[in-house]
Amino acid sequence: MGIRRLTLAGWGAALGAGATALMSAGMAFAQDKEGMPTDKAIHLQQGFAELKHDAIWFHNIVLMPVITVITLLVLVLLIWIIVRYNKRTNPVPAKFSHNTAIEIAWTLIPVLILVVIAFFSFSLLRKYNDMPTPDVVVKATGYQWYWTYDYPELGVEGVESRLLPEARELDTAHKANVPYLLGVDNELIVPVGKVVQVQVTGYDVIHAFALPAFGLKTDAVPGRLNSTWFKAEKTGIFYGQCSELCGVDHAFMPIAIRVVTPEQFDAYIVKAGGKTKAMLAAEAAAAKIEAEKAAADAAAASSATAASAATDAPAGEAAVSAAAPAVQ
Numbered sequence: 001m002g003i004r005r006l007t008l009a010g011w012g013a014a015l016g017a018g019a020t021a022l023m024s025a026g027m028a029f030a031q032d033k034e035g036m037p038t039d040k041a042i043h044l045q046q047g048f049a050e051l052k053h054d055a056i057w058f059h060n061i062v063l064m065p066v067i068t069v070i071t072l073l074v075l076v077l078l079i080w081i082i083v084r085y086n087k088r089t090n091p092v093p094a095k096f097s098h099n100t101a102i103e104i105a106w107t108l109i110p111v112l113i114l115v116v117i118a119f120f121s122f123s124l125l126r127k128y129n130d131m132p133t134p135d136v137v138v139k140a141t142g143y144q145w146y147w148t149y150d151y152p153e154l155g156v157e158g159v160e161s162r163l164l165p166e167a168r169e170l171d172t173a174h175k176a177n178v179p180y181l182l183g184v185d186n187e188l189i190v191p192v193g194k195v196v197q198v199q200v201t202g203y204d205v206i207h208a209f210a211l212p213a214f215g216l217k218t219d220a221v222p223g224r225l226n227s228t229w230f231k232a233e234k235t236g237i238f239y240g241q242c243s244e245l246c247g248v249d250h251a252f253m254p255i256a257i258r259v260v261t262p263e264q265f266d267a268y269i270v271k272a273g274g275k276t277k278a279m280l281a282a283e284a285a286a287a288k289i290e291a292e293k294a295a296a297d298a299a300a301a302s303s304a305t306a307a308s309a310a311t312d313a314p315a316g317e318a319a320v321s322a323a324a325p326a327v328q
């Protein structure tokens with residue numbers, strides 16, 4: 001029995017490796033385009049953010065081997081029963097209806113498999129949930145059928161992002177050299193290597209903000225502010241699509257994120273009429289100095305008033321209350 005179990009474990013490992021090799025072969029077969037789907041590919045889209053790398057690892061190393069082994073086991077059992085226990089080879093069927101040992105095994109083993117999957121799954125979910133302190137906050141709102149992007153902290157609002165008309169049909173998209181069903185007029189611009197928090201909501205119906213290269217998929221629910229995050233590893237343009245059926249033009253509201261250098265991002269924000277973090281910090285520092293100066297002036301003025309009030313009515317209550325701020 002021990003040898004038999006070892007052999008099964010060995011098979012599991014070999015099959016897992018085989019499944020991963022098959023995926024790599026798919027990757028080699030289809031010429032990968034970064035940040036968008038690839039013709040004839042069977043693998044997950046290449047990741048350019050930590051969460052996506054973790055999701056790919058979870059899929060390739062945990063889920064694929066488990067599902068491959070289970071599928072093959074069921075297939076072998078089916079073939080065995082068809083061949084060994086058909087009417088010809090087994091004319092007198094067994095009469096028993098229960099086998100306690102087998103029933104315990106086929107209850108406990110699936111439970112254990114689910115616990116293993118849940119462990120890795122919850123670790124990944126926790127990572128999605130534990131967002132590092134964001135460098136940039138973006139609000140994405142789904143409309144029927146386009147997206148708008150705001151940078152609430154930087155004062156840029158209502159950037160509308162719509163599918164390019166020429167990207168709507170395959171032949172016009174090819175002619176115009178824009179990605180079919182993905183090309184948009186205004187992309188969401190974010191800086192490379194920075195933690196971007198995406199606050200996601202819907203204006204009319206439920207949409208979903210999804211972008212495979214960064215492992216994003218978050219529902220855009222009217223009246224609710226969901227949140228996800230990513231840290232892009234390289235500059236470039238990455239495409240996703242609305243992933244919640246939202247009406248007749250659901251297929252025509254792509255998501256395009258252009259990742260640029262921090263300098264280019266700052267330039268974009270200024271051009272869009274907003275203020276960069278550096279400008280806001282400088283303004284805040286200037287405002288602080290201004291406020292301190294005003295407070296000092298007010299204190300000086302009030303102590304002068306208190307002094308004159310004290311000469312007029314030294315024992316009056318008004319003088320005491322007027323003098324109080326000056327003492328502080």
Ligand SMILES: [Cu+2]
Pocket residue numbers: 207208242243244245246247249250251253
């Ligand atoms: Cu949709």
